[in-house]
Amino acid sequence: MENKREHIIRDKANKYNLPSPEKPIVREKLGNSEQKQPTRRKKSGVKSRFPILEVINRPIKPKYRYKMQLKRTFILASGYIFIMLLLIGKMTYLYMHKSEQYELIVLEMMGAQDVTINPLRGNIVDRNNKTIATSQITYHIILDPKILLNDVSVEQQNRTVEELANYIGITTQEIWDVINNNPNSSYRIMQKDIVTADKDMLAKLSLQGVWYEPSFIRTYPKGDFAASLIGFYNNQTGQYGIEQFYNDYLEGQDGRIYTTLQSGEIFMKETLPAVNGDTIVLTVDEVIQQQVERAMKEYVEQADPEGAAAIVMNPNTGEIYAMYSYPTFNPTTYGNLSSQVGQDVWSEMTAEEQSAQLNTAWKNYSIHNLYEPGSTFKPLMVAAAIDTGYLDVDTFTANCPGYINVAGETIKCWHTSGHGIQNVKQILANSCNPGVIAIAQLVPNDVFHSYMLQYGLLEKTGIDLTGESVGIIHSLSELGPVEKATSSMGQTFMLNAMQLLTAFSSVINGGYLLEPYVVSHIVDQNDAIIYKATPSLKRQVISTETSTLLAEYMRSVVVEGTGGFANISGYSIGGKTGTAEKGYPRAEGVEILSFIGYAPVKNPEVIAMILLDEGDEVVGGTAKVFSDIMKDVLPYLGISPDGVVETENDNLIEVPNFIGTDIYEAINQIHVKEFEYIIQGGGNVIIDQYPNANTKLPKASNITLYLETDSPENLIYVPNLVGLTVEQANAKLNATLQIEATGDGQIVTQIPKEGTQIDKGSKIIVQTMQ
Structure with missing residues (x-):
């Protein structure tokens, strides 16, 4: 019994005269005689649904055929001419604007084997064109085994091998090994970077199968001069500083020596010269940079800091006249700091320690x-x-x-x-x-x-x-x-x-x-x-x-405050001192000292910053370094004196002699003179001081007092009492020290300061809030 689906299919087949599902269509093959030819549809009064077809199918009258052929020919010719004009225009553009690149493309399409010609890296000079970094021309000795084996007599082969071995300092067998192991090569580097004089000497020997490829080595005639600013050259590119930032300008464009082959033989050699790098002219002035480095190196030697920096700049334009960073390095020997830290110290460092030291030295403190x-x-x-x-x-x-x-x-x-x-x-x-x-x-x-x-x-x-x-x-x-x-x-x-x-x-x-x-x-x-x-x-x-x-x-x-050491006779100097704590948690004496100064005050033309990252105390500090630099830089820049001509020690205060005095008397004198103090050692009697008596300092300078006691076991550290009441302070001291107070309120100052070592039973003088 047929199902419903089959019944529906059968009804539709009968209705539309389609074959039934049981009887699939059978397509009979007809012989050629039986195949019916298609008959053209007769025109009727009814228009076609596709009028364009009637036009296409309409026969073309003979008298129009010739005109249409002419028109078609004209269109094709016009298109061809248009394409040719585009190509000619593009080639003209390439020739006018990109001739070197186009020449390279053409030569490469000719199936050439090429050899690179290294350009000379551009120079770096100061604002007065004094050389800081340059490139020295050298040559690589190139051996052509293919020519030597195929086009040179045995006698000339032996002569070439012997002369090369003698110059390079290797055996003739080593030369022959290179030749025999590379018989189809036209380019084997035998020695790199020989100087021009040696190349000329070898060239006079007219050795067959040998030629000399130009190259260069990077040199820095002034050693570590402005090293962190300049950077160095390594692995065929600039590293750090100017060498890296302006590498695209400095590196130039490679040249090529092309050997064009035809049927496997040398047909032609063509040379495309290298384009040397550009010259970078700095805003830095060699004279000012030298003054900065001289003063900073002296300061660093005395203070032994973790790091240091100095910048001299035009505040109205942003031009940098000098930039110094410590620690530093020599760009010529950038991977070795033995001359900076000492050969013994450097050789004893592990590879990791050396790497860390190098990474610190290469970075520019001023910006990093x-x-x-x-x-x-x-x-x-x-x-x-x-x-x-x-x-x-x-x-x-x-x-x-x-x-x-x-x-x-x-x-x-x-x-x-x-x-x-x-x-x-x-x-x-x-x-x-x-x-x-x-x-x-x-x-x-x-x-x-x-x-x-x-x-x-x-x-x-x-x-x-x-x-x-x-x-x-x-x-x-x-x-x-x-x-x-x-x-x-x-x-x-x-x-x-x-x-x-x-x-x-x-x-x-x-x-x-x-x-x-x-x-x-x-x-x-x-x-x-x-x-x-x-x-x-x-x-x-x-x-x-x-x-x-x-x-x-x-x-x-500078005149009245903390920057007295920055004063320069004849010039109005303005500026600001800075002492910043470093690190967390804070540690006593771990500080960064700095001074920023400028001149003249009414129309500043130059500004400088001196910074010292941790280090020993040096008389005058960063303000004095500023003065040492700028007293020479100001007249060099043509900045006329505008201030009162003062003696070197004007506005400075003479340091008393504290040796042998009681600590309380010394501290009282220090406050009267408006100095600050640092205590070293323990006890109540001063045995030494720094700076020495009669030295003249600006107010707010530190005086270091050295104490000593006959009974070290009797010393006790002074605690911090500021913020406590006198009653609370006495309880905290527990009778180990005595308090001399001006009242009973909250303590706002104390003498000696927290951390000082004094004898047990000594007094602490405190001032309380009124």
């Missing part, structure tokens, strides 16, 4: 290392407060008792006995922490944060060197009262030295944040200038009026 700027940031914060109108310099004063309480945290001033009541100018001159924090508290958080961004602390400066790091600051959401307070005095955020110097420049140059640069222009091998740098303005951060005021205020830092 991040650090907390400390007090050198204070003028930037004060400028922002003035510029926004939150700080009125005519009416503002702040009291410094030696500390300030912020949200339950006590933040001390470096001058622990306090500065008293000060105006804005005095706060900058004294580098007073509580005073600067009081100013910062006037500025809303969002405004404070926006100015840090405007100063460029979260962006690269844009200097044309590789390896620049970017600063790290508190986000707006993280900027609480304590974070803003510590940030205002240059702590708890980090930046690189170049970032700080460009930001500081905006405070004294009219308010403009500029992009620093180290390359003045680039010259090709035809002495044509193909690139010229121009000053690049990022934005105006503060007003010209605010900038002028800050530049004048910072003159007081």
